[in-house]
Amino acid sequence: MLQILGYADRLVAAPGETIRFMVSVAGSRPYRAEIVRIIHGDANPAGPGLKLRPVETAVTGSYQGREQHADAGSFMRVPDHPKLRPDGAFTVLAMAWPTTPALERQALIGQWQASTASGWALEILQGELALRLGDGRQSQLIRTGKAMGARRWYLLAASIDPAAGLVSLVQRPLQHYPHIDDSASLTATLDLAPATPPTDLLLAGQALPDSRIEQHYNGKLDSPVLFDRALALEELDAAFLRPMPEALRRSLIAAWDFGQAIPSTRVVDLGPHGLDAQLVNLPARAMKGWNWDGGAMRWTDRPEHYGAIHFHDDDLHDCGWQADFALTLPADLPSGAYAAHVWLEDGAAAEDYITFFVRPPRGPAGKQGRPKAAFLVPTASYLAYANDHSHLDAEGAEMLMGRLLVYQPTDLYLQEHRELGLALYDTHSDGSGVCYSAAQRPILNLRPKYASWLGAHGSGLWQFNADTHLFDWLDHEGIEVDFITDEDLEAEGVSLLEPYRVILTGTHPEYHSKRMSDAMLAWLGQGGRLMYLGANGWYWRIAWHQSLPGVIEVRRAEDGIRTWAAEPGEYFHSFSGEFGGLWRRNGRPPNVVVGLGFSAQGFDLSSYYRRQPGSHDPRVGFIFEGVDDEIIGDFGLVGGGAAGLELDRADQALGTPPNLLVLASSENHTDLILVVSEEVNVMTPDLTGSQSPLVRADLAFFETPAGGAVFSVGSIAWCGSLSHNGYANNVARITGNVLRRFLAPEPFTG
């Protein structure tokens, strides 16, 4: 089990800026810390080995560790207010769509203080609606005795009337089914006079004495309302009408409208006291509400039909740990990938690497005297995979891989510690898809040394650590590049790219917002030269949160390789209102940006490329200078070849420029490499590597009208071949030939 782990408050910073590091140590033992520059994070003895270079900074030293914990689970908090504590009768109502109703205890809404047994709480106990009441000495629990079903809407209501000495509960399904007994309406004697303590009102959770939140609820809630009298049964339906009838409005304490302020963490109260609320840990918004009727598929068209929030007991935004140390980046610190290396002093062989990126200075200073090439750090894609649990949760993962799943110690930890939050590939504990990912938590697969279950046989690297194969080659070649990140691109647009003649991508730059994609296209339109050194790039459309840094959203709409599917009617991002899903389904296939688009995937072994006639065109003579081989990349640390994992191909029907030259194409893939699902409208039995012409990677080049050019390798495994034979091989030679020509100022002519 992991003894020490941590995170930084940001993934990227510029010289002069300060990064804070949060660390948790089991048993609160002392530890040491040091900053390292990450050159090569692959420990595979068949390759160059680890290259983590210590950097002397003020961080170097010993620290007293402490245990810190993440508190996952989303909820809504309404700050305590005198009006929230009616001293007499009240009614609470909400529409609910529970997803795990059978759990022991889930809190829907209330002001409950367990330590003093005081207040009130509407809960679901093993499927039954229940009202918990306390007067500070004793408590009373009333429950319906009927179990609710999962993923069905219910009107839930509770009221107390101290004057009459009565308490009522209503659990009414909006859709009745014959032989399904899930409806209840009961009235009982009120045994006590509830005394509500001055605590915050919480939705979808209850506070423990140590302020942690427990009893999380899984499912949707819609239109929670509080009245200061006991409503009659026949008034309940009207409580959900908007505008609310005047007779009810006069008794209103609060009515929270989840259909407003959807891109934010704020919840608007329609009531007379302005009791606006805050959402914690990013529950899913822009969710279809109880009254959604299919009339609108986009929440911005009829926000009143998207009045639901889906809460999950494993949502997480920001761990909120105390900082242990901070680093103000020295002005002369080279741009690059770094980590705070922390390890226990007591010889327990426990360590962690907290990865961060140093970008060029902001503003005009960052545009003077810089290298002419930059590596675009795919932080959005790193976030998408952050703490991926697919190998732990997906039944079919081994069959997909074609080999046994290999777990690292960090994977064993993730299996047991779900509180570190999920990846955009995961499902929540209730089976619903994870649509948000945040940077403010330990991300155990954004680390040097980490071998992923997903990387092919061999080094087994994926995303960040696979990208270090490129960092290492650049270092070996003595080529200095700036490191700029996706979130910088989102914030600054094309101006971030303009100082550079060449941009290099990582092995799998999969996730892009419209602003990021627009910026890349604009820069290419200005004559930029792009080296796309991976595959399955510019695939998913994402949205960045408008005010929370380092938070992204994906809606897995329509099709594509999907580990979960967005619900129909929930295809539009809550952060932006934009349509989600594949860029291909958004009218901008990756072919439009990099000439190639995702075509096939598989995770057992990689293969090689064979040169195509296009490689002999004089336009690309510079690429093959010193390369006489017909076969390219029949070696490598990732699956044993340069063409593997995920493969892209050229296709003019999908937007590949007509002047693109296919230089080489991969072949001889195994039958575990399959055509991607968005290519398959009708199932045929020839979709595998040995049968389908779509199972291939194309190595490609094209010039752009403004004198720039794009070089695309169409394979995630490409960079894993760079170091073969002491960096003397045709993959490295081709990559170097392209980079050196791209760095030269002479324009490419059309």
Add this chain to the structure above:
Amino acid sequence: MSYQIDPRRDRELVDEFRQRPIGQHSPNLQRVLNTLRGGPLKGKYVLVCTKPFAEWVLARHPGERGQPIELLPDQRFTSLEEAEWAVFRLRWLAHTGEELN
């Protein structure tokens, strides 16, 4: 329906797997492997890396989130191919009742 392994008919595929546990397989062997690798998460064999690129221990998945992976420390391997063969035999036994040597 999922494919049911016939130990008499499919026995000839065992050597093919042993020769090349990871990589291209004949369609008939792939069908057998799909059956062996399928099934529920609970009890599924996985490997836990105990020495990077050098040693792996067999383990079983608990089938539930939050529960520990059960390590089987007696079954330790120094290559992934060796582990594949060991698990193949375990699963073949479970599916057919036959021991493979």
